[in-house]
Amino acid sequence: MSEPSENRLLPQPTEDSQPFWDALKAHRLDLQTCGDCGALRHYPRPVCPECHSMAVTWTTASGLGSVHSWTVSYQAFHSAFQDCLPIILATVDLEEGVRMNCRLDGVDPEKIEIDLPVEVAFEDVNDEVTLPVFRPRASTGDA
């Protein structure tokens, strides 16, 4: 599969999400964490929905998760992705209890199933942006 072309859509970080993207540049998957009650949340936002605290810390995730659902896209809808079809978009349950929607690489679409164990990998798009992607865990031997 080819890499997406240069004109791809890139994230526009906000004040709330900048630490998430900064950690990815260092190849860490950090999750926003309530500075008072300790609840993890994703995607980043200013208020803890559990206790309404605005104090924030960050927790580095294990990078391990499992597939919650997925789609395999055969149409690009944006020219940047025309040369990397099909794209597998997976909803991944992280071990820490939150979910992410990410590209899933290195797996036959026919072999995806709910609870498939996956692990994070880091795709350096350019000097500014690193995207987390997922692939089957090495131990599953499904790559």
Next chain:
Amino acid sequence: MDTLKDKCCVTGIGETAYTRGCNKSPTALQMEASLAAIADAGLTPKDIDGVIPFFAGSAVAEDFITNFGIEDLRYSVTAPMGGASCVAAIQSAAAAITAGIATHVLLPLGRTGYSGTRAPARVAAFPQFRIVGEFEMPYGAVAPVQLYAPMARRHMEIYGTTSKQFAEISVTTRDHAILNGNAVMTKPITIEDHQTSRMISDPFRLFDCSVESDGGAAIVISGADRARDMRQKPVYVMGVAEGHPDSPSAITQRPDLTVLGLAKAAPRAFEMAGVGLDAIDVAEIYDCFTYTVLCQLEDMGFCAKGEGGGFVEDGALGLDGRLPTNTHGGLLSQSHMAGMNHIVELARQLRGDAGSAQVPDAEVGLVTGYGDMGDGSIAIMRR
């Protein structure tokens, strides 16, 4: 919960021709449909004193004042809930009329979804898609079909729902479009045609997807006391509600991907209406994708969660089935007018004016909206 019950009516309906290819502006299409709805109601454009423009449309309240010469527009809001907006706007209109703020509220919709900007670019401009834009679109998840497909996949994996069951919805809806006379898709299709149509974003095939279209549709809502003396048989709004799903900004974070905002709205609307599911003679259910219909049937309680696939089999949604649904051909085959065409069709059915798609003796029906990351809306109406 009965504060809005029977207080307002749909008093006017209007549609342009629905096409794939058009040289009119979205604003002109909205005006054309609005003028038709106002004339249908027996009103003149200057009688309109409230307007709820589609939140992402080309026309704003000022355009209606300017084009119609309205001297004292008293009420204008928007309901930014994607495809749930049109039905949610009925709630706003009914509240404004019941409170005495406005008399005749116009709900216009017009778009060049085929000839103009397509869905991925449209939704990227919605403020409520900001989270998806930052965290999901960089992977290529830019179109609604890609964002919604994992909901359907999860439903299939957990409950055994099949693509052939989606096909039932697709085929029945096409059959209805053929009867309508104003639909962009008029060629009969079979289950096999659906099963061999190209895969867009698994599990959604081409025939699971609605049709981008050009056109306009509009309705007028008026107080029930006035509606009784107006030109058309009044269609009463018995119950109306909007519902927002858990994690409304990102489907990914929803505790249960297979439950939509409609699950919260429907019980409130039925309580207001004072009727049960068994009273529903005809249903116009938002159908941007086949699965969306199936899921909403469950969320309204026509069947238990997970049983929607079985419910739609054997022509259940056809004119002779147990719940005649999308009798105009829906977004799947008539036209993607963000569900304003569903409201128009429900009013037509309850007036008894639905032609060869008329459900015999239809007294009570419902219309739903679905939009963004699972927002829901519902109105229950009677003749």
